Amino acid sequence: MRFGLRAPLADVLVVDAAVVITACLSETGLKALGREELVAPHLMWSEASSVLHELRWRKEISGELANIALKRLSVAAVSPRRPKGLIEEAWRIADRLGWAKTYDAEYLALARILKCRLLTTDAKLKAGGSSVVGVIGPAEL
């Protein structure tokens, strides 16, 4: 990681799949998140594309909307990050919070390692993860 060449850490925001999918599906896309440098663990792209595919497969969204969202996801101004120790930190956070899975913990772990906040639309993640790192919803931007 070359922290010195990037924007100050306070301007970085980790985004999870829930907020990125919502933005990609929305009328305005990711424009509302333009002020900060957005980053995410690699997991985010796998989760987002799989969920978009499943929403279309279940006919909860149209094929047209799925294509728009997938295109936005592929060009989204979000940088993938996998700092050293990410998986181990996610494991520790899941242990600490008593969570069986490490998916949510991975987003929290990235924010913790980068010393920044996590943006999500997931109320449960905010409620549980706020004891580990700053977690905010879109209304707090």
Next chain:
Amino acid sequence: MRRWIRSGRLKATRIGTQHMIDEDDLAHLTGDATLPIPAPWQRTATGERMPDVVDAIRSSRASR
């Protein structure tokens, strides 16, 4: 949460002094899964109602 575990409403496995729970089970109990989203995010690019994205992620993870 301990009360839910003791009463059987929330499934948990005890490992040492810690209770391990499944996030999906917790989400079902707590309700209100999605935080307030701004108005431009409440409708989709094609004018449809925004699906429940948080629930879709939880379901997707549960069925893996």
